[in-house]
Amino acid sequence: MNSYCERVLHQLKQKDASQPEFLQAVEEVLASVSLIFDHHPEYEKMAILERLTEPERIIQFKVPWMDDQGQMHVNRGYRVQYNSVLGPYKGGLRFHPAVTLGMMKFLAFEQIFKNALTTLPIGGGKGGSDFDPKGKSDAEVMRFCQSFMIELSKHIGPDVDVPAGDMGVGAREIGYLYGQYRRLKGVSERGVLTGKGVGYGGSLARKEATGYGLIYFVLEMMKAAQMDPQGKKAIVSGSGNVAIYAAEKALQNGIQVIAMSDSKGYIVDEQLDLDTVKKIKEQLRTSLSAYPEMAGHGEYHEGSVYDASLKVDLAFPCATQNEINKERAQRLIDAGCQLVAEGANMPNDNEAIALYRQQGILFSPGKASNAGGVATSALEMSQNSMRLAWSFEEVDDKLRGIMISIHKQCQEAIRQYQLDPKDYVTAANIAGVQKVIDGMIAMGDY
Numbered sequence: 001m002n003s004y005c006e007r008v009l010h011q012l013k014q015k016d017a018s019q020p021e022f023l024q025a026v027e028e029v030l031a032s033v034s035l036i037f038d039h040h041p042e043y044e045k046m047a048i049l050e051r052l053t054e055p056e057r058i059i060q061f062k063v064p065w066m067d068d069q070g071q072m073h074v075n076r077g078y079r080v081q082y083n084s085v086l087g088p089y090k091g092g093l094r095f096h097p098a099v100t101l102g103m104m105k106f107l108a109f110e111q112i113f114k115n116a117l118t119t120l121p122i123g124g125g126k127g128g129s130d131f132d133p134k135g136k137s138d139a140e141v142m143r144f145c146q147s148f149m150i151e152l153s154k155h156i157g158p159d160v161d162v163p164a165g166d167m168g169v170g171a172r173e174i175g176y177l178y179g180q181y182r183r184l185k186g187v188s189e190r191g192v193l194t195g196k197g198v199g200y201g202g203s204l205a206r207k208e209a210t211g212y213g214l215i216y217f218v219l220e221m222m223k224a225a226q227m228d229p230q231g232k233k234a235i236v237s238g239s240g241n242v243a244i245y246a247a248e249k250a251l252q253n254g255i256q257v258i259a260m261s262d263s264k265g266y267i268v269d270e271q272l273d274l275d276t277v278k279k280i281k282e283q284l285r286t287s288l289s290a291y292p293e294m295a296g297h298g299e300y301h302e303g304s305v306y307d308a309s310l311k312v313d314l315a316f317p318c319a320t321q322n323e324i325n326k327e328r329a330q331r332l333i334d335a336g337c338q339l340v341a342e343g344a345n346m347p348n349d350n351e352a353i354a355l356y357r358q359q360g361i362l363f364s365p366g367k368a369s370n371a372g373g374v375a376t377s378a379l380e381m382s383q384n385s386m387r388l389a390w391s392f393e394e395v396d397d398k399l400r401g402i403m404i405s406i407h408k409q410c411q412e413a414i415r416q417y418q419l420d421p422k423d424y425v426t427a428a429n430i431a432g433v434q435k436v437i438d439g440m441i442a443m444g445d446y
């Protein structure tokens with residue numbers, strides 16, 4: 001790592017020692033973009049890295065809410081407005097009991113460069129709460145969302161900061177949040193949130209976009225590596241929004257998805273019935289353990305799908321951060337896996353990524369391969385501003401074009417910096433980071 005990058009990382013490790021996910025995300029980026037700083041020693045005097053790694057603003061607030069039994073609870077809410085050089089802060093909201101400020105900072109930091117890769121005018125942000133929507137009634141989720149929005153509404157707006165969903169925040173939560181925003185601020189600002197229902201300003205294909213986009217990107221990777229998707233076997237970990245639509249697009253392209261998972265266990269089924277998975281997760285909101293009986297075939301096991309040594313060619317981690325460590329990565333490689341593409345944010349730790357590189361496994365980082373969700377959110381913002389609603393095909397075509405363009409940007413960085421053709425990590429980081437640096441420099445001492 002370049003000495004300037006090392007110094008800034010060292011300073012952050014001292015200042016933010018209690019934020020391991022944030023430090024992990026910064027380390028991954030700085031290790032990759034050393035080349036930029038080798039080419040531009042003048043950036044050190046301009047404190048480019050210090051400006052890039054310090055969030056513009058962090059908002060933390062209390063979220064009091066009442067459960068159905070009349071008991072009051074208090075959760076912690078966050079919005080990290082990390083970098084607005086390229087446009088309004090843009091990024092999801094995560095409701096999960098493990099949420100901390102460090103997690104929000106890692107997600108917001110990643111979001112800056114992912115959003116830059118989309119080439120759309122959006123800066124990077126992220127927010128959420130340690131509230132757990134699991135096991136709560138709709139009324140409890142609604143009261144929580146309303147209380148959360150009372151504070152959040154003071155800091156967002158269609159040209160300022162535009163949140164969307166992430167883990168634990170789907171169409172139901174976005175609906176409640178949007179309803180409360182309208183009550184507080186009036187009815188005119190449709191573009192204040194994305195991922196809305198299509199009946200009230202949402203975009204067709206936003207629900208599918210992250211998962212579909214992942215597979216569009218993977219098809220480009222496979223084309224460049226002269227791999228045929230037909231008949232390849234895959235694990236898609238997770239069974240939430242990203243995983244379900246990644247599995248759907250993979251199946252449509254002849255990839256055989258043989259396993260999916262959730263936070264408790266995983267299913268293995270050579271004849272995967274995705275409709276049953278959708279029913280379990282989107283309607284019943286329950287565990288995948290119900291799958292074998294409902295589908296009439298397949299097996300359910302407790303634990304991580306990455307401990308099962310399943311024989312697959314491809315792995316699409318679409319659940320959560322740090323699902324795959326070095327041991328699990330080695331297990332995937334030993335079982336014949338040739339390509340790993342991230343649908344989730346940072347599902348592989350840095351040691352797992354290093355192993356893929358050493359062993360010549362094609363690997364794509366989430367900031368490149370899962371950018372389709374936020375890109376389609378930006379398309380939703382455009383439709384809201386124009387008071388138009390594009391057809392599913394129009395949005396899907398634009399999404400595919402954006403994923404192809406992100407792949408091209410990676411290929412261009414590989415060519416320009418003479419990188420290993422499989423090094424999508426360095427390529428995506430260089431392409432994303434350079435855009436933000438150029439914007440910062442153009443704006444003076446921003």
Ligand SMILES: NC(=O)C1=CN([C@@H]2O[C@H](COP(=O)(O)OP(=O)(O)OC[C@H]3O[C@@H](n4cnc5c(N)ncnc54)[C@H](OP(=O)(O)O)[C@@H]3O)[C@@H](O)[C@H]2O)C=CC1
Nearest residue numbers: 166167168210238239240241242262263319320344345373
């Ligand atoms: N939604 C989007 O548009 C985008 C999401 N992402 C990222 O994709 C990932 C998934 O998000 P999304 O699909 O929206 O979230 P969802 O909440 O819809 O789904 C999350 C899935 O991950 C599973 N899961 C949660 N924790 C664990 C764990 N510790 N081990 C294994 N599985 C786990 C959940 O299981 P269970 O059902 O049991 O809770 C669920 O199946 C996240 O990293 C998110 O940041 C990235 C880009 C855009």
Ligand SMILES: O=C(O)CCC(=O)C(=O)O
Nearest residue numbers: 091092164166373374377
């Ligand atoms: O659609 C969005 O604005 C955010 C999506 C998201 O949270 C992500 O890309 O990680």
